[in-house]
Amino acid sequence: MDSTIDEAACRWHDALLRDGYCIIPDLVGEDAVAALSADLDPVFERTPLSEGLFYGNATRRFHGLLARTPHAAAFVGHPLILAIARAVLTECDAIQLNLTQAVELMPGAPMQPPHRDEEMWPLRTPGVEYLINVMWPFVPYTAGNGATLVWPGSHRREPEPSEAPVAAKMRPGTALLFLGSTLHGGGANRSPYPRRGMIVSYSLGWLKPYELPWLAYPPAVARTFSREIAALAGYRAHRPNLGTWEGRCPSFLLGCASVQPPGACDTLRPEQEAAIRAFMDMQQGPVRQEPR
Structure with a gap:
């Protein structure tokens, strides 16, 4: 690993474990975000509004972004992000991609119910982190258009009812990282414009992921990925003998x-x-x- 990345990963890893979240400015160029966003524009346009109490009916969400745009791989496989994720998610043989999800909050979308993403899994071990989320904004995130809300320190305690969250204000190219144990939720979009962005999350390799990777990325698609991205997307056996095909590593x-x-x-x-x-x-x- 590059020594600069190693030092930066240690610094952000410490901040993430201390506060439950961190915001890394200017992690990628805005041109890279714009190219990714442009590829996904037509998908946003044809995606129906979501349903359900949790997603609400004022958002659009779709997944499998590695198969939708070649630009997604640079974000999923960003060296600093992976270094931080591997430093936090240590209770496994290898980390995995939990999901890639594009999200659009429509004008008038209400605040999302506060939640912890680790609640997807019914059993948890105190002190073990199961998940890391990375939010990449496609447009500037502000308190007015629904920037993600996080409760600092909530990965270690239950916030007081009167405790206000922090709105993760960001511009494209910046990344918000937060733990699966951190209380968070999308803010209300009180602006006249949609708020678009992408969530990439990584989890312990022995957990069932949010998004089934072999359906999102069948072999014909995964063959176009780099070895590292393919492994993150499920084409790697997790020792001992988890996630195999015909008794072999799916790679x-x-x-x-x-x-x-x-x-x-x-x-x-x-x-x-x-x-x-x-x-x-x-x-x-x-x-x-x-x-x-």
């Missing part, structure tokens, strides 16, 4: 057109392999010495 599907794989091959962690070898050695017993 097999990216390098071979054959539908018939070789025999199953287990995928174990080093300490598991060592324990199995020790067990097998014990079963063999001591070597008998023949008399001379």
Whole structure:
């Protein structure tokens, strides 16, 4: 890892764990955001309004952004973002992409109910972070157009009822990171214009992700990804033997057109392999010495 990225990752990692969120300014160029946003413009236009109490009927949301625009990969695989995510999400063999979601808050959209994204999973271990969200704005986020609201420190405690959240004011190119344990919600859009942006989230590799990656990115699509992006998008077995296909790491599907794989091959962690070898050695017993 580049030493500059390593130092920056440590600094932002510490801020993220201290406050439950951090805002990294000018992380990518505005031209890169504009190119990504332009590719998604027609998708926004044809996407129906969402439904349900949580999403509300004044937002548009769609997923699978890696398959919709080649510009998404630079955001999903941003080296600093991945370094921070891997430093926080340590209770796994490898992190995974939880979702990519484009969001549009229409004028008049009300404030989203405050929530913690880790509540998607019914079991949690105190002190273990399950998820990191990254919000990338396509337009300036302001308190008036529905900037994401976060409650500082809420990953460690329940905020007081009178405690006001912080509106994450950002311009395109800046990124908001917040933990799955942090209380947050979209703000109300009181402006006359839509507020568009993108959420990319990463989770522990052994959790069921929000977005099923093999449906969002079947092998024919994933073959166009870099090795790192394909692994994040589900084409990597999580040791021991989770997320396999025919007993093999699903990355097999990216390098071979054959539908018939070789025999199953287990995928174990080093300490598991060592324990199995020790067990097998014990079963063999001591070597008998023949008399001379």
